[in-house]
Amino acid sequence: MSLVNEEHIQIGKKHLSKIKEMFDFRKNVAQETFDTQPLHMRRTICFHAGLSRRHLEMKFAELTPTERHQVVAALNSLLGLTESLPKFISDDDCKINIKH
Known part of the structure; x- marks a missing residue:
């Protein structure tokens, strides 16, 4: 059972935003990620x-x-999707496992 609910998450996000505003040198992870991605x-x-x-x-x-x-x-x-994926998937997995 999780003790964190949506209200707590939103409060945490507001506090993090305020803290980030206090630093002029802060890095915008979303901007860097979006701007540096290859086209695909x-x-x-x-x-x-x-x-x-x-x-x-x-x-x-x-x-x-x-x-x-x-x-x-x-x-x-x-990010949530990538956390649920295995670290490596072999080409062998292209074959169907009928015993699965």
């Missing part, structure tokens, strides 16, 4: 964020605040 990965992020093809060539700073929130949500969702 940016296509995945934009698709998952519900953005259109025109966003593929844009920098994070060129997105509207709403679009940036969509990108952050997509990145967080994709």
Whole structure:
């Protein structure tokens, strides 16, 4: 049973945002991640964020605040996906395991 609920998460996010505002040298992880991705990965992020093809060539700073929130949500969702995946999947797994 989790003792953390959505309200606690939102309060934590607000506190983290305030702390980040206090530092001028802070790094924007979402911006760096989005801006440095190759085209095929940016296509995945934009698709998952519900953005259109025109966003593929844009920098994070060129997105509207709403679009940036969509990108952050997509990145967080994709992080959750990657945590559930194995570290390596062999080409041998292309074969069907009928005993599974």
